[in-house]
Amino acid sequence: MADRIFLPIDAAARSVGADAVANAFKDAGYEVVRTGSRGMLWLEPLAEIERDGKRVGFGPLTVAAASELAAQDFPENHATSLGPVEALDWMKAQSRLIFARCGVIDPLDLDMFEAAGGLKGLKAALARSPEEIVETITTSGLRGRGGAGFPAGIKLKTAAAQPGAEKYICANADEGDSGTFADRMLMEGDPGQLIAGMIIAGRAIGAETGYIYLRSEYPDAIRTLAAALKAWEDRGWLGEDILQSGQRFHIHLRRGAGSYVCGEESAMLESLEGKRGQVRAKPPIPAISGLFGKPTIINNVLTLASMPWILEHGGDAYAARGHERSTGTQAFQLAGNIRRGGLLELDFGISLERLVEDFGGGTLSGRPLRAVQLGGPLGAYVRADKLDVPMDYESLAANGAMLGHGGIVVFDESVDMAAQAEFAMEFCAEESCGKCTPCRIGAVRGRETLAKIRKGVDVSANLDLVEDLCTLMADASLCAMGGLTPMPVMSAIRDFPEDFEPRAQAREADVVE
Amino acid sequence: MSHHTDGIAEICAHYKDEPSALIEILHDVQARFGHVGDEAARDIAARLNITRADVQGVRSFYSDFTTAPASPARIKLCRAEACQAVGSEALAAALTARGIETEIVYCLGNCALGPAAMVQGRLIGRADADTLEDARAEALNG
Numbered sequence: 001m002a003d004r005i006f007l008p009i010d011a012a013a014r015s016v017g018a019d020a021v022a023n024a025f026k027d028a029g030y031e032v033v034r035t036g037s038r039g040m041l042w043l044e045p046l047a048e049i050e051r052d053g054k055r056v057g058f059g060p061l062t063v064a065a066a067s068e069l070a071a072q073d074f075p076e077n078h079a080t081s082l083g084p085v086e087a088l089d090w091m092k093a094q095s096r097l098i099f100a101r102c103g104v105i106d107p108l109d110l111d112m113f114e115a116a117g118g119l120k121g122l123k124a125a126l127a128r129s130p131e132e133i134v135e136t137i138t139t140s141g142l143r144g145r146g147g148a149g150f151p152a153g154i155k156l157k158t159a160a161a162q163p164g165a166e167k168y169i170c171a172n173a174d175e176g177d178s179g180t181f182a183d184r185m186l187m188e189g190d191p192g193q194l195i196a197g198m199i200i201a202g203r204a205i206g207a208e209t210g211y212i213y214l215r216s217e218y219p220d221a222i223r224t225l226a227a228a229l230k231a232w233e234d235r236g237w238l239g240e241d242i243l244q245s246g247q248r249f250h251i252h253l254r255r256g257a258g259s260y261v262c263g264e265e266s267a268m269l270e271s272l273e274g275k276r277g278q279v280r281a282k283p284p285i286p287a288i289s290g291l292f293g294k295p296t297i298i299n300n301v302l303t304l305a306s307m308p309w310i311l312e313h314g315g316d317a318y319a320a321r322g323h324e325r326s327t328g329t330q331a332f333q334l335a336g337n338i339r340r341g342g343l344l345e346l347d348f349g350i351s352l353e354r355l356v357e358d359f360g361g362g363t364l365s366g367r368p369l370r371a372v373q374l375g376g377p378l379g380a381y382v383r384a385d386k387l388d389v390p391m392d393y394e395s396l397a398a399n400g401a402m403l404g405h406g407g408i409v410v411f412d413e414s415v416d417m418a419a420q421a422e423f424a425m426e427f428c429a430e431e432s433c434g435k436c437t438p439c440r441i442g443a444v445r446g447r448e449t450l451a452k453i454r455k456g457v458d459v460s461a462n463l464d465l466v467e468d469l470c471t472l473m474a475d476a477s478l479c480a481m482g483g484l485t486p487m488p489v490m491s492a493i494r495d496f497p498e499d500f501e502p503r504a505q506a507r508e509a510d511v512v513e
Numbered sequence: 514m515s516h517h518t519d520g521i522a523e524i525c526a527h528y529k530d531e532p533s534a535l536i537e538i539l540h541d542v543q544a545r546f547g548h549v550g551d552e553a554a555r556d557i558a559a560r561l562n563i564t565r566a567d568v569q570g571v572r573s574f575y576s577d578f579t580t581a582p583a584s585p586a587r588i589k590l591c592r593a594e595a596c597q598a599v600g601s602e603a604l605a606a607a608l609t610a611r612g613i614e615t616e617i618v619y620c621l622g623n624c625a626l627g628p629a630a631m632v633q634g635r636l637i638g639r640a641d642a643d644t645l646e647d648a649r650a651e652a653l654n655g
C-alpha cells in the first residue's frame with residue numbers, strides 16, 4: 001500500500017510551487033492529503049510522510065526533488081530531509097493551542113477534524129449556559145487579537161445584557177496589516193476552529209446569525225471557508241439544530257473589496273450593510289448598536305478561534321499562560337527581510353530579539369538588521385539595538401510600540417527610514433475613509449512635507465511641521481487610522497534621525513561597496 | 514432587456530435584491546463583465562431600489578471595482594512594507610522597464626515569502642520580473 005503524503009494547500013505554500021510538487025507525488029502513485037501549513041514558510045513546499053507513527057518532513061521541495069524522493073522511498077539522508085516535524089526546534093518551542101490542527105489535518109475533512117479533537121470546545125460550550133460561557137472567557141483574560149487588545153469577556157457581557165433576539169457575531173477577517181497572515185493560515189488550515197468560535201460567541205450573547213468579513217485579497221481562504229461552512233451545515237454542525245443541542249446559528253461569508261480601513265470595526269459594519277466603508281462615530285459601541293443597529297460582537301478571527309480551546313480547557317488554564325495581563329498565546333508572524341519567515345504560536349512574553357534572531361535567523365539578505373516594524377502599517381519602527389523587549393501588550397506600549405495583530409517586519413541596513421515615513425503617510429492618505437479632516441488632510445500634507453525633507457528642502461522647519469501634523473492627527477482623528485499613522489512616522493524620525501538629515505540619500509550604506 | 518441587464522438581474526436575484534449585499538453583487542458583476550460600468554450601476558440601483566449615486570459611491574470607494582474593463586492578466590504587485598523590505602519597489606521598476614504595468618495592492622498575506630504578487634487569483638511568492646512576465650503570458654494565453 002502506498003504511503004500517504006501530507007502537503008500544504010496553504011496559499012503561501014502554493015505560491016512557491018506546492019501544487020506542482022503535489023502532482024509529482026500523485027504521478028508517482030502516492031495519495032496526497034492537502035493540509036494547512038505548519039507555519040515554517042521558508043521550508044515550503046514541505047511534504048510529510050508517515051514513518052513509525054511519526055510525520056517526517058522534507059523541504060523545501062522542487063518537482064525534481066519530489067520525484068527523487070518518490071523514486072528512492074524518502075531516504076533519511078536526502079538533502080531536503082528534516083526528520084520528524086514535531087521534533088524540529090521551531091515546532092517544539094511552541095504552544096500551539098489555536099494552531100494545533102493547522103498543518104496536520106485536511107481543512108475540509110470533518111472526520112479528521114473531529115478525530116483530532118476539533119469539536120471538544122464547541123461541545124463543552126453547548127453543554128454550558130450562556131452566562132457560564134461569558135464567565136469562562138472573562139476568566140481566561142482573552143484579549144482581542146485584531147490590534148486593540150480589548151478584553152473579549154467584557155464585550156460579550158455587554159452584548160449579552162442587551163435586550164432583543166436580533167444580535168450578530170462578526171468575524172473580522174480583513175487582515176490588512178502588512179506582515180500578518182495568521183488569520184489566513186488558520187482559515188485555510190483549520191476553518192472549523194473559527195466556525196466553532198463564532199457559534200460559541202453566538203450562544204454566549206444570544207445571537208443566531210454571524211458574518212465573516214473576509215478580504216478579497218485571500219481567494220484561497222474564501223474558497224476554503226465557503227466549502228467548510230457548507231460541509232458543517234450538511235453535517236448538522238451548523239444551522240438549525242447544531243449537534244442536536246437545539247442551538248441555532250447561521251453564518252454568512254462576505255468579501256471585502258480592497259479597502260484597508262474596512263478592517264476598522266465600524267467601517268466594516270458599514271461595508272457589511274452594503275455601503276462605503278466609512279468609520280462611524282462612537283458611541284454607540286457596536287456591542288450595544290452595531291450591524292443594522294443591533295447588538296454586535298466584532299472580533300478578530302484569532303480571538304474567536306481561541307474560544308473553543310478556552311471552553312475545552314477552562315478559563316484558568318488559559319490565564320495560566322502568558323505574561324501578566326497578556327494571557328494565553330499569540331501568533332507571531334515573522335516577515336519581510338527574514339531568513340526563516342513564518343508563524344509561531346507562543347505564550348506572550350518572549351523577547352522580540354529571540355523571535356527575530358533565534359527563530360528568524362536574522363535577515364534574508366545576510367546584511368545587518370536595521371529596523372523592525374511591529375504591529376502593521378500603523379505600528380512603530382524599532383531600532384536593531386532595542387529588540388530586547390518582551391512581546392506583550394503592556395511592555396510594548398511602555399516602549400512606544402504596539403503588538404497589533406502580531407506582525408513583525410524585518411528590514412536590513414539598506415532601508416531608508418525617511419522613505420518609510422513618507423510611505424506611512426502615503427498609505428494613510430490612500431486608505432483614509434475621508435470622514436475626518438486631521439486624517440484626510442493631515443496625511444496628504446504629511447506626505448508632501450516628508451517628500452520635501454527627503455529632497456533636503458528646509459529640513460529642520462519641515463521636520464517641525466511633520467511633528468505638529470502628527471500631534472494633530474494623533475489627538476484629533478476619529479479612528480486609529482489617522483490616530484496611529486504618527487507611530488511609524490515619529491518612531492522613524494526619533495530613532496533614525498540620520499536618515500532625515502540633508503543629503504540623507506548619500507548615506508554611507510549606499511556609497512560603500 | 515439587454516443581455517447585460519439580464520445578467521445583472523440574475524446576479525441581484527441571487528442575493529434576493531438585498532441592498533446590504535451590494536458589495537457581493539459588485540464583485541460578481543466585476544467578475545462576470547470585467548468591470549462595473551455606468552449601465553450596470555443603473556441596473557443594480559433599479560433592482561435594489563437604491564439611487565444610482567449610492568451604487569456609484571460604493572463602486573468608487575472600493576479599489577476592487579473598475580469603471581472600465583480591466584485586463585484579466587494584470588499583475589497585482591504588493592507594495593506594502595514586508596514586500597518593500599525584500600525589494601518590491603525595484604521589482605516594480607524592473608517590470609515598468611519591460612513595459613509591463615502593475616496594479617498596486619497592499620499586502621496579499623504572503624509577507625514571509627515576498628515580493629508577493631497575484632495574477633488571476635493565483636498567489637506568487639519570491640516573485641521576480643521573469644516569473645511575473647511568465648505568469649502574465651500564461652494568463653493572456655490561457
Ligand SMILES: Cc1cc2nc3c(=O)[nH]c(=O)nc-3n(C[C@H](O)[C@H](O)[C@H](O)COP(=O)(O)O)c2cc1C
Pocket residue numbers: 143144145146147148149150172173174175176177260261262263264265266298299300301303304479480481
Ligand atoms: C484602520 C484600522 C484597520 C483595522 N484592521 C483590522 C483587521 O484587519 N482585522 C482586525 O481584526 N482588526 C482590525 N482593526 C481593529 C478593529 O477595529 C477592532 O478593534 C477589532 O476587529 C476588534 O476585534 P478584537 O477585539 O478581537 O481584536 C483595525 C482597526 C483600524 C483602526
Ligand code: SF4
Pocket residue numbers: 261279431432433434435436437439440477478479480481482483
Ligand atoms: S482617522 Fe481617517 S480613517 Fe479614521 S475616521 Fe478619520 S478619516 Fe476616516
Ligand code: FES
Pocket residue numbers: 177178179180591592593594595596619620621622623624627629
Ligand atoms: S506585505 Fe506583501 S504580502 Fe504582505
